[in-house]
Amino acid sequence: MAKNDLLGGSLWDNYSAKVADRMDNPIYQGEITQQEADAMGARLIVADWGAESCGDAVRLYWAVDKETDVIKKATFKSFGCGTAIASSDMMVELCLGKTVDEAIQITNLDVEQALRDTPDVPAVPPQKMHCSVMAYDVIKQAAAIFKGVEKGILDDDEMVCECARVTLKTIQEVIRINDLTTVEEITDYTKAGAFCKSCIKPGGHEQKKYYLVDILKETRAQMEMEKAQIKEEPFSARSPFQKMRLIENFFEAEIRPLLHKDGGDVEILDIRDGEEETTVVAISYKGACMGCGSALTGTLSFIENGLKEKVDPSIRVSVQ
Amino acid sequence: MERIYLDSNATTVVDPLVKQAMDPFFCQMYGNPNSLHRFGTETHPAMSIALDRMYSAVGAADEDDIIINGCATEGNNTVIKGAFLDAMAQGKPCHIITTQIEHPSILHTCQYLEKEQGVEVTYLPVNAEGLVTLESLKEHLVRGKTTLVSVMWANNETGLINPVKELAEYTKSQGVLFHTDAVQAFGKLPVNLQEVPADYVTFSAHKFHGPIGVGALYIRAAAPSTPLLHGGEQMGRKRAGTVNVPFMVGMGLAMELAAQHIEYYNTEVRRLRDKLEDAILKLSDTMIIGDRKNRTPNTILASFKGIEGEAFLWDLNKNGVAASTGSACSSEELEADATFQAMDMDNNLSHTGVRFSLSRFTTEEEIDKAIEVINRTVERLRSISSTYSS
Numbered sequence: 001m002a003k004n005d006l007l008g009g010s011l012w013d014n015y016s017a018k019v020a021d022r023m024d025n026p027i028y029q030g031e032i033t034q035q036e037a038d039a040m041g042a043r044l045i046v047a048d049w050g051a052e053s054c055g056d057a058v059r060l061y062w063a064v065d066k067e068t069d070v071i072k073k074a075t076f077k078s079f080g081c082g083t084a085i086a087s088s089d090m091m092v093e094l095c096l097g098k099t100v101d102e103a104i105q106i107t108n109l110d111v112e113q114a115l116r117d118t119p120d121v122p123a124v125p126p127q128k129m130h131c132s133v134m135a136y137d138v139i140k141q142a143a144a145i146f147k148g149v150e151k152g153i154l155d156d157d158e159m160v161c162e163c164a165r166v167t168l169k170t171i172q173e174v175i176r177i178n179d180l181t182t183v184e185e186i187t188d189y190t191k192a193g194a195f196c197k198s199c200i201k202p203g204g205h206e207q208k209k210y211y212l213v214d215i216l217k218e219t220r221a222q223m224e225m226e227k228a229q230i231k232e233e234p235f236s237a238r239s240p241f242q243k244m245r246l247i248e249n250f251f252e253a254e255i256r257p258l259l260h261k262d263g264g265d266v267e268i269l270d271i272r273d274g275e276e277e278t279t280v281v282a283i284s285y286k287g288a289c290m291g292c293g294s295a296l297t298g299t300l301s302f303i304e305n306g307l308k309e310k311v312d313p314s315i316r317v318s319v320q
Numbered sequence: 321m322e323r324i325y326l327d328s329n330a331t332t333v334v335d336p337l338v339k340q341a342m343d344p345f346f347c348q349m350y351g352n353p354n355s356l357h358r359f360g361t362e363t364h365p366a367m368s369i370a371l372d373r374m375y376s377a378v379g380a381a382d383e384d385d386i387i388i389n390g391c392a393t394e395g396n397n398t399v400i401k402g403a404f405l406d407a408m409a410q411g412k413p414c415h416i417i418t419t420q421i422e423h424p425s426i427l428h429t430c431q432y433l434e435k436e437q438g439v440e441v442t443y444l445p446v447n448a449e450g451l452v453t454l455e456s457l458k459e460h461l462v463r464g465k466t467t468l469v470s471v472m473w474a475n476n477e478t479g480l481i482n483p484v485k486e487l488a489e490y491t492k493s494q495g496v497l498f499h500t501d502a503v504q505a506f507g508k509l510p511v512n513l514q515e516v517p518a519d520y521v522t523f524s525a526h527k528f529h530g531p532i533g534v535g536a537l538y539i540r541a542a543a544p545s546t547p548l549l550h551g552g553e554q555m556g557r558k559r560a561g562t563v564n565v566p567f568m569v570g571m572g573l574a575m576e577l578a579a580q581h582i583e584y585y586n587t588e589v590r591r592l593r594d595k596l597e598d599a600i601l602k603l604s605d606t607m608i609i610g611d612r613k614n615r616t617p618n619t620i621l622a623s624f625k626g627i628e629g630e631a632f633l634w635d636l637n638k639n640g641v642a643a644s645t646g647s648a649c650s651s652e653e654l655e656a657d658a659t660f661q662a663m664d665m666d667n668n669l670s671h672t673g674v675r676f677s678l679s680r681f682t683t684e685e686e687i688d689k690a691i692e693v694i695n696r697t698v699e700r701l702r703s704i705s706s707t708y709s710s
Contacts, residue, residue, distance in 0.1 A: 012634070023634060029704050052707045055628060055671040059706035077706035081630035085704060 014125040015083065016117045018090075023082035028092040030075040032061040041065065042072050047142035050134055054206075056080040058088050060138045062095070064146060069099040076138075083124045083131040090114050091135035104143045104154060107165060108132035129163035129195035130205060136162075160210045163195030168210055175219045183212045214257070221252035225310070235312035236277070244271055246311050247281055254306055259299075264289030266303075269320055277314060281307065284320045295319070321640045324686045324693075328527075329476050329504060329619060329677035330644055334570075335529040341573045342531070345566035353563055354554065363565045370572025374536060377579040378521070379512040383541040387559045388534065388568045392503045392524035393425035394548065395537035396470075398559075399499045399520045400429045402546035403468040404439055409546075417460055418470045419444045419452050421477075423501060426470055444471070450480045450610045457487055463494045470498075473505035477675060479619025480610045481509065488518045497543060503527055507578035508585050508616040519543035523575075525567070529679070530574030534567035581680050590617035592687045593678050597622075599691040603698055604710070609673070618678040625672060626708020627701040632674045635697040641690050644675045 015023075037044035042063035050057040058080065063073040074095045076088040091111050095103045111132045115123035124131070137151075144151040158168040174180060174189045183200055187193040193212050198204035201213045228246050235243065248268060259265055265286035274280035283303070289295050296319060307315040325333065345366065351359030353367060374386050389395055400416065407414035418430055420443045433439035442460045447453050452471050461469065469491045474481045484500050491498040499520035502511055507528030513521065521538040525531055537559075539545050545558050552560035593612075597620050600606050605625035624632060629645030636643055676690070702708045 012637075023631075024638065026704060048706070052626075052671060057707050077704060079626060079705050079707040080628050082634045084628070085631065 011125060011128070012082075014122075015086075015128075016115055016121070016123040018115045018117055019083055019086040019123050022086035022089040022115070026076075026085055026089040028075050028089050029077070029085075030061075031077065032063050032073055032075055036073070037063045040072055041067075043146075045142050045146050047138050047145055049138035049141050050080075052079050056084050056131065056134050058084065058134050058138045060088075060092070060142050062100075062142050062146070064100060069101070071095050071098055071100065071103060080131065080134070081128075083128040084134060086115060087111050087124075087132040087135040088138075091132075091139065095139065100143050100146050103139055106136065106139055108136040108162070109165060111135050126163075126195045127197075130198070133162045133196075160208070160212065160215065161190075161192035161195070161199045164191035164193075166190045166192035168215065171212070171215050172219050175216060176223060180216070181220070183216060186212055186216065218253055218257055221249045225249040225253055229310075235279070235314065240271065243279065244268075247271060247307065247315075250307060250311050254310065255303055259287075259289055262289075262292075263287050264292065264295075274316055279312065279315045281315055281317050282320050283317060322689070323640045323642065324690050325642050326676040326678060326682070326686075326690060327642045327644050328679035328682075329479070329675065331526045331532060332529045332679050333681055334526075334531055335574060335577060337577065338530055338570045338574045342566040342570040345569055349565070353565060354552075366569045367563070367565060370569050373572040373576040377511075377575040378506070378523075378538060379514040380538060381514075381541065384513075385539040385541075385545070385556060385558060387537045387539060387555045388563055388571070389537055389555075389559050390533060390561075390564075391535045392423075392501065392522045393535075395520075395522035395524075395535050396423070396425040396501055397429050398537055398546075398548040399468070399522070400426060400433065400470065401548060402544070403497065404433050404437060405546045406544050407467050412467070413440070413465070415440045415442070415462065415466045416468050416470065417442045417444060417457065417466055419446065419472065419482075421446055421450075421452075421475055422470070422472050423476060423503070426472070426501060449614065450475070450478055451614065452482045452487065454483065454486050454490055457490060461491065461494055461496060463496070466494070466496045468497045468499060470501070472501040472503075473511070474502075474508065474616045476504045477673075478610045478621045479504070479615035479677070481505065481614055481616060484518065485516045488516050492517050492519075504616060504619075506575075507581070508589075508618055510582055513538060513540075525571040525574050528574055528578035529681075530571045531567050534564055534571045536571065584680055585617050589678050589680060589682065592682055592684060593618055593620060595684075596620060596676060596678075596687050596691060600624075600694065603695070605708070606698075618682075620676045622674050622676065623672045624674065624698055624701075626705035627698065628671055629673050631701055632672075632697060635701060636674075636693060639693040639696070641693050644677075645673055 032044060034044055040063050042065050045062040045064060047060045059077040061075045062071050065072050074092045076092050078085045078088045094106050094110060094114060112123050112129065140154045141151050144154055160166055160168050160171055170190060171186060171192060174186060178189060180186055180189065183193060193200045196205045198206040199208050199210065199212055201211050251266065251268065255266060266289060267284050267286060268281060269284055270282040272280050285295050300317060300319060304317040307317065345363065349362050351363055353360055353363045371386065380386055403416060404414050416430055416439060418426055418441065430441045434441045444452055444456050444460065457469065471482055471484060471487050473484050488498045497519045500518045501522045503522060503524045504527065505511055506523055519540045520543065523536040525534045547558050547560065549560045554560055554563050597608055597612065600622050601608065607623050609621040633643060633645055
């Protein structure tokens with residue numbers, strides 16, 4: 001926090017003149033009818049993205065030349081705030097005259113860039129970047145309809161922050177290379193999480209597949225585990241505390257992320273010396289894992305084998 | 321361009337009479353009221369009159385306290401944190417009952433105490449009419465365990481008026497303290513603390529044509545009070561800090577004027593509000609939240625199908641009309657308006673809400689112009705909308 005944060009900006013004062021102008025007078029607002037498309041010898045594509053209940057919804061109309069795949073005419077309709085309408089309008093303009101494959105390459109960053117008055121001043125304040133992401137998503141939806149595939153195929157699965165377009169791999173690398181320990185540092189390095197903030201943690205503007213808090217935790221745990229292995233000290237010679245740390249890091253990096261995906265979890269209850277120089281890890285399942293058939297068979301052997309391989313062969317797991 | 325202000329639940333224009341009353345206390349009578357010399361003491365008569373006006377405007381008894389403070393947020397924090405600190409000091413557990421529709425100065429304070437201090441907090445829902453009910457309070461209040469009940473008198477977004485009299489009476493009958501945030505109620509409907517046995521009541525001057533930056537907290541005699549600010553003898557040691565003389569004087573007069581205009585609100589402001597409301601309802605696919613009989617006479621929360629709230633405000637603003645929305649799409653949270661949610665309405669509505677709030681300075685010509693602008697806005701934005709087809 002500092003002087004510039006104290007008053008809080010006026011949202012609308014941070015829109016570029018182009019954004020304001022396109023909100024007031026959108027150029028490409030409207031529909032394309034089937035007859036119109038037919039008259040152009042074009043195929044009509046109508047794609048919807050978003051929903052009124054989420055606060056943003058956009059419909060994109062394309063008339064695509066049947067011979068060349070070129071988008072000859074494009075229009076939009078939008079339920080959304082001023083920046084959503086302006087972004088949609090600019091997105092449509094960028095699509096025009098391109099082939100469908102070229103249009104897929106347009107990203108939200110292109111839309112935002114095109115709306116700037118001067119090259120180095122953002123067109124919209126950070127919290128409004130997600131409006132341009134909507135414009136990007138609806139292009140992919142239209143392309144998917146055109147190609148007769150699911151939109152998911154065209155999505156970049158590993159995209160963590162849509163606003164700044166930062167992938168999972170980039171974030172993991174940045175954490176490792178720079179030894180980052182906080183989400184704020186990740187944002188400083190990559191801009192991920194700097195805009196609509198949905199990707200920072202659950203409960204934000206949008207639901208995400210990945211969250212920065214989880215990526216940070218998992219990557220840190222993996223780093224810890226690797227560091228401990230480098231030491232090459234025999235497991236049996238380590239202190240109870242170190243043993244606990246190694247086992248806990250293994251669970252955090254390798255086991256919990258998988259269980260979380262199915263709504264389950266696991267807790268380590270105890271780590272003690274067993275018979276014949278074994279180490280017994282007592283665990284208890286939580287959430288969806290409780291009563292799951294595989295918890296005492298497949299999952300259990302997966303955990304035990306993993307511990308044997310990654311931590312120490314002497315480990316046995318017992319479920320309480 | 322002529323501007324029309326229909327956002328009086330956010331703040332109001334200062335009554336010129338109030339400004340006039342404050343004027344002498346900036347450059348002439350600027351003494352610190354705690355000083356022994358004449359500069360200090362000459363401020364006392366005006367402060368005393370201000371207190372008289374406040375006590376009389378809300379029906380407070382002389383043995384009660386009305387503490388002048390900085391804002392309603394301070395008043396609400398004082399009550400909620402005071403209840404917690406008091407329970408701590410006595411080694412008792414703290415259980416606070418409030419509602420899902422409170423102002424953030426109550427909600428976030430309670431959430432802070434809940435998360436960081438382990439206080440048990442119950443958030444009462446509202447019924448289908450958007451009101452807090454005695455039944456749900458009875459269900460959750462535990463005699464001997466509940467420390468404080470805090471329910472807003474009227475809601476800022478919808479204007480819906482909660483049955484605070486019966487809620488306060490029941491709470492008191494169970495030996496539990498009762499607080500109400502009367503920020504949106506005072507000046508719009510009768511607030512008589514002889515009839516409503518609340519222990520604590522919060523007020524804010526700028527909601528009734530006083531200046532921004534001064535509020536008041538009513539504390540009934542015998543109700544415990546733990547100050548939020550320590551460090552001075554002001555306000556009977558209940559709120560330290562040099563008293564803001566000009567603002568206190570302004571608030572006193574503003575309260576008197578507001579109390580005098582209750583009937584005007586109930587007739588003339590209500591008539592203009594209803595005129596605007598009827599014009600909105602005449603448009604297709606619009607709705608107004610909450611029965612107008614249960615609302616403060618100046619407030620409309622309208623939903624215009626197919627139009628996002630912030631876009632609506634943009635067009636209104638461009639045409640000189642100021643209103644507000646409880647659900648800007650820039651919000652970092654997906655969660656829409658708390659009142660919509662608590663009323664369990666279709667989530668689709670929650671992004672289409674626009675609030676219009678009038679004051680005693682709103683004129684008929686302004687309402688007529690606003691109606692024109694609203695009609696044009698609805699027409700334009702629905703022609704762009706992807707979720708509306710006529």
